[in-house]
Amino acid sequence: MTHFWLNEVVSVHTLFPGLFPDAKFANQVVTTYRLANHLNTSAFLSPRSYLCKKDELFPLDQYVEELPTNVTIHYIHVQPFKVRVGGKFAETEECPQDFLTTTTEPPYPVTTESPVIPVGHFVLQDDKGQTCLLANFGAMFRVEYDLTSQGMIRNAIYVLPANCSVSGFCGEEAVHVTLSFDTAFNLSASFSSDGKVFKLVSLSVGYVRSPDHFPDAMYPDTGDIEELTNLTLVTTDVGKSYLCKEAGVIKVGASVVLEVLELQIQPFDVKNGRFGEASECNNDIPTTNASYTVVPASSVLPTNPTTNMPTLPPPSGPTEPLQGNYTVHDAEGKVCLLADFGLQLRINYTRQNGKIATGVVNVPVNAEVSGTCSNTHSSLTLLFYDETFNLTISFAMSKNKAGSKTSHWTGLHLSFEEAPSIFPGTKRINDPRLISNTSLDLLTTSAGKSYKCNADVNTTITKDMAILVRLVHVQAFDVESGQFSASEECVQDSKGSVDKTAITVVGVILFIIALSIAVVGVVGKRKAQKMYVRLPSLLD
CATH class of the missing domain: 2.40.160.110 (Porin)
Structure with a gap:
């Protein structure tokens, strides 16, 4: 049975005065940090992956007269050998540090999220x-x-x-x-x-x-x-x-x-x-x-000069967004947010010829799901396309002057890489981008109820992005037993049902009026015939 371990950490940087004020060797390139042949890490079985959520510190030596450098790795999940076809991690073996305070694994997946930057x-x-x-x-x-x-x-x-x-x-x-x-x-x-x-x-x-x-x-x-x-x-x-x-x-x-x-x-x-x-x-x-x-x-952003940024395949499947079913759990493992909808992102970008084009991204139904929940704020995070797209949707509970509470979709934060397969001819090949709006007011519904809309919801997020939400059913607060509460229909659906009812009522009224006119006409004609009496001819 084979093993793998971390063998060496190498860092290359320049002592720029702006980042290293008062450096003794200003502007000198420091090319190598290294710690012996084998770093102080455990060996793990191959073909498994290594996961460690706790911080790991490595003091590194260097070849200039400066103080030693410390490298801290925050939340690492790695598999350097025998990666499965499709680019998925194999069975995970977790570091001992993660289990210092508990002997049992958590009842639901736990993820570490990068902080969302609100605008x-x-x-x-x-x-x-x-x-x-x-x-x-x-x-x-x-x-x-x-x-x-x-x-x-x-x-x-x-x-x-x-x-x-x-x-x-x-x-x-x-x-x-x-x-x-x-x-x-x-x-x-x-x-x-x-x-x-x-x-x-x-x-x-x-x-x-x-x-x-x-x-x-x-x-x-x-x-x-x-x-x-x-x-x-x-x-x-x-x-x-x-x-x-x-x-x-x-x-x-x-x-x-x-x-x-x-x-x-x-x-x-x-x-x-x-x-x-x-x-x-x-x-x-x-x-x-x-x-x-x-x-x-x-x-x-950390990059490896010997590794190219990933090139995404063209989005497969239909050109219309499919409805996904996404669930968020709270700290106790209970369902605290439910979201069923199809999402399509339409993102403007600049081509190499300087013209503006639009890339269309359908959020896959198998996106990796995480999020947070509280009494006043909840969020849904969807990670997809090999973790190159990170979409976070924020919800808030507010109270009006009358004291009644309503929930709203209040924010959206999207970080992604401008891959040529999605943004053909892009001027910024594989460059990271951020799009954010924290002043949205969408999917408003009363506290304790879910929001449902069969009509398409089209919304402009920023001048560079619009989103299509299809067949939406969402409840971001007060979820009971993992099920949607009674739903409130969106205005678009309500208008549609009112219009159909109105058409039916008007049709019935017009039919009654037409029938009444016909009856009155027949009765009137008979009365008129009785009123006419044939007079003798004056010539008789």
Whole structure:
């Protein structure tokens, strides 16, 4: 019986000052990290796959006079030999660390999800109550911190909530805005203007190493503020808004990496509470100087230079979406979300000739399903096409002024790779993309009931994406015994049934009227015949 094990970890990087401030060997290429011949990992049987949900740390040596580097692997599932036809993992053998606190496997599949980045709408008002700054964007923070274990480092990852509190001030030459959340977390930005153009001049990120976001921190509940100053970013004419849909990454201070997506912002001369004409970013992300780093998000994704990105086969089957049946379980293994529908994504992309085309993606019925549930928020995540498409649909429960509760489809987040088989002639072959909207209001239904619609639901998500939802039956809250509750029909279905009833009623009424006219005509004719009496001829 054969075994496999992890034999070597190699890392190649350059000590750029923007990422490695005050490095002794600035701009030097560090080509090799290595730890002996066999790393401290267990051997596992082949042809099985290896799964470990717990973090695994590997201290690595290097060949320059710098401190050792630590590599932490978060949630690994790997099979390097004898992979089955079809690209599926073989039987899984899990690492011992995953079973330190339990002796039995969970009753339902458990997955580790990447955080969904919500896109929020933020408004700052001046002392007169007038809107002076508008901003739409989503943000994710990666903050490096020390663990209680000596020499170990980890990244805390969290997102900017869409419901942050907004504060700051507005002036003719300067605007400062702070977005605060979770008591002690915030993101601040300062803008300046000369009356003709405005620019972003500084950023700061404040955080506290709370146990929720920074588990096992060496210095728990301590705070820091990381700053980045002397910037000249998002330069735009006053009266216009700066628009950059593409995701970008910027390093703030020594420990924070900030990822921003779907950005539109206007800090000066806002009129009628609306964005001015949009000035789109040049190539999505501007070039910056060496004191800080802003790069397209795709350039910081982990890649292997010897491995090509996967090329997806053309979507097989019918051109229309098939109805899938998707189920989400809560922490106790109970069904908490039911969704039956067919989904078709229509995504705009740019061809190599510069023209805009549309790629059509039908979500397969066998997509990998995961999600979350609570009393006020639920989500459904569908992973498909060899995990190159990740679609998350968010639901929320809200209460109106009368006190009644309703559930809504409120958000959609899609990350995917622009594969040529789905996006023929694409200019961005296999590049990652993100599309997100957190201000949707779809599939509204009363609490305790399910939403059902036989009519097609067509919705525009962003300027680059529309979605078709077919034969939908959804219940995101209050699921009992794993079954749909009584359903509320969509307006489209209700209108159809009313129209049919109206046609039937009108037909019956017209028939009665016609019959009445005929009867009246016959009776009238007979009465008229009785009234006529033949008079003798005057000639007789």
